[in-house]
Amino acid sequence: QVQLVESGxxxxxTGGSLRLSCAGSGRSxxxxxxxxxxxxxxxxxxxxxxxxxxGFSNIYADSVKGRFTISRDNAKTTVYLQMNSLxxxxxxxxxxxxxxxxxxxxxxxxxxDYWGQGTQVxxxx
Numbered sequence: 001q002v003q004l005v006e007s008g009x010x011x012x013x014t015g016g017s018l019r020l021s022c023a024g025s026g027r028s029x030x031x032x033x034x035x036x037x038x039x040x041x042x043x044x045x046x047x048x049x050x051x052x053x054x055g056f057s058n059i060y061a062d063s064v065k066g067r068f069t070i071s072r073d074n075a076k077t078t079v080y081l082q083m084n085s086l087x088x089x090x091x092x093x094x095x096x097x098x099x100x101x102x103x104x105x106x107x108x109x110x111x112x113d114y115w116g117q118g119t120q121v122x123x124x125x
Contacts, residue, residue, distance in 0.1 A: 002026050002098050002114050009094060009119030012086055016123070020081040022096030022116055029077040030054075033099040035112055036070060036081045038092035038121075045095070047107040049081060059105055064090075086123045093118040 008020040020036070035050040049070035051058045058070050069082040079096055097112035106112075 002029060002032060004096050004098060004114060004116035006094065006096050006116045006119040009121045011122045011124060013124050014087060016086050017082070017084045018086065018121060020083070020094055020096075020119060020121070022079045022081075024077040024079070024098065026077070030074040031100065031102070032114075033102060033105055034070075034072060034079045035097045035099065035106075036079075037095045037097060037109055037112075038090075039095070039118075040092040045109055047109065048094070050099075050105045050107065051079065052105050053102055057105055059107065061107075083121070086121075088123050088125045091121060091123050093120050 003025040004022050006022045033052050036048040037045050038048050039045040047061055049060045051070045051072050055072050067085045072079040095118045096116045098114040099112045
């Protein structure tokens, strides 16, 4: 089992940058694929980015590809989401999640077992 706590959200202008962090508890942190998801009011939670347990593989939603970068530091049991060139449509609560199934890196939220509480990102126009 792993517990996840996000931080780094806030208010930023269009074109700005933010870096989200998600700290995980437990020595088993490296045994999980990790993902970032987001949810805005009235919409379903959607996949943003994922990174394999080793950090060698990652995947992105088309809407953020080229602007967001996911990374992880297993020694610090932390996963990051660097967000650049932010747009108003990026406004959402951002969640990190852990997937214990170490097969193909998944975009499906149903594949993720553990979730953080979320951090709000607001991009003003």
